[in-house]
Amino acid sequence: MTRGLMIAAPRSGSGKTTVTLGLLSALRRRGVAVRAAKSGPDYIDPAFHAAATGQPGLNLDSWAMSPDLLGAIVADAAAGGEMLVVEGAMGLFDGVPGTPGRSGAGADVSARLGLPVLLVLDVSGQSQTAAAVARGFMVHDPAVRIGGLVLNRLGSTRHERLIREAMAPLGLPVVGAIPRTEALVLPERHLGLVQADEHGDLSARLSALADMAERHLDLDAIIALAAPMETPQADAPHLPPPGRRIALAKDDAFSFVYGHLLAAWRRQGAEIIPFSPLADNGPDESCDACWLPGGYPELHAGRLSSAGHFKAAMTRFAQTRPVHGECGGYMALGTALVDASGTAHPMLGLLDLETSFAKRKMTLGYREAHLLAPCPLGPARARVRGHEFHYATVTARGTDAPLAELSDAQGVALGTEGSRRAHVTGSFFHAIAPA
CATH class of the missing domain: 3.40.50.300 (P-loop containing nucleotide triphosphate hydrolases)
Structure with a gap:
């Protein structure tokens, strides 16, 4: 034992x-x-x-x-x-x-x-x-x-x-x-x-x-x-995989993904295909979903902005298949990211969102998300538990519909969060498990 x-x-x-x-x-x-x-x-x-x-x-x-x-x-x-x-x-x-x-x-x-x-x-x-x-x-x-x-x-x-x-x-x-x-x-x-x-x-x-x-x-x-250790066996629901072949951004800009999620997706039959935006790579065309995790895109915003093949491949992928971004990945899906020096870097433009690190503001805490529409996190009305932790501020949020209603750890409503447009969704919310 x-x-x-x-x-x-x-x-x-x-x-x-x-x-x-x-x-x-x-x-x-x-x-x-x-x-x-x-x-x-x-x-x-x-x-x-x-x-x-x-x-x-x-x-x-x-x-x-x-x-x-x-x-x-x-x-x-x-x-x-x-x-x-x-x-x-x-x-x-x-x-x-x-x-x-x-x-x-x-x-x-x-x-x-x-x-x-x-x-x-x-x-x-x-x-x-x-x-x-x-x-x-x-x-x-x-x-x-x-x-x-x-x-x-x-x-x-x-x-x-x-x-x-x-x-x-x-x-x-x-x-x-x-x-x-x-x-x-x-x-x-x-x-x-x-x-x-x-x-x-x-x-x-x-x-x-x-x-x-x-x-x-x-x-x-x-x-x-x-x-x-006391490890009683029990059936425990995990978040469903967003696809059968999942393109996962993975490099120094996008690395925040929970190991238990990847393991659960693989156990449910999904295959994870990593790619590196910083190396100007796009998602594998054989994939049926793309996941942009959190990380530090603000430290690499210039390279991401100039990664032409990555941006074109993401635009093409998003026309027919779901793309989801968490926190840093959400910022990369927006139109622009302003770094700590105040320089604006064009991002993917798949969501109508501008974010900035020029004036940092810490957002931190547990969150429960009530999904307003089907997305890679689950079906509409599903509840998912997770957290937020970021220093970015939203300087412009366009006409995209919100992704979820959030509440804090004690059930206090925090309003809507995230964005969705066609096949593309994103949020500062990091998902951990079904509620």
Whole structure:
């Protein structure tokens, strides 16, 4: 049976990703068949997980995914694996108010799957107080078991000794102690870390993280903390594939697509045919649907604007077959994209939409979409759960009909969103699962 654990923390910025990547890389170096997942809606961390494990990264989201779907994804991941490591998001108990167990917090996933938590504490600026923090986590939710601690950003051996002495009465094992000097920082940009594929030295970085883990984590103790996972088999609906042969834009501009969606589409008989707009390629003519994922088109707007073959091929494809764009893909379907410097770049012009990064505005949150017409996300009136996360603003929205009515995680109506024209649809909404 596959064993699992969750790596979590009291807050963002505590070092979860560093510890997770170090542990994954060290376990793989040992020959452990390890898989990894990210709790919550995140595209970038799973790509790093995939690089560290050699296996596709996954997402587990207790708000967007039904409990049965969570179990089905984990059961698929566990097949043939020895260990699953789930990286939490934000703080362990951070989620949205609502149905118990469906808050989106990492704690929901831990409780649902019976995963003990390896708690990463950033102890810079404190000593014995760290024990009070750990004690609070131990008793906050009886359904969540804190299995062990990693002390991160220690200032000295004396600092470590003081904290270990304060922790001793709790009976909670300290299975890692990482000095502040061991901080290995991965570059970031506005949606999170710089993407894994953009690091030419990623293999060397992961090797250095594995070295760090071997020096400062008790790998045997961490493996022993992992518990057999509760993965009940159940029928769980996935989003239907948008076609039988799906042309998928895939390069540095378009990379944000959830692994569980692609896996589900393939299990339902679909074939995924990738192509690169940045290489001036268009969708394969044998395909019957085209999907433009999110990503960073604003960083490559000039190249996309001048990709004549890509633009002509997309226009031709859209005359007879469905094309859907999510977030960055939605912006590329519009008439123009204004980059951060204020330069306007003509885009595909398949939707009457202009977007801009000249004045950034963050939009972030869970969303439930009520589809107003049939589209690659599903039939009219279907409800789909997902999220928005972007900094673009819409500077002009023409006469295209909206794609969906949106509500937030608590059911508050947010109005209409997205665009549809003939066979072309798009939205800032990232789809995760049927509601």
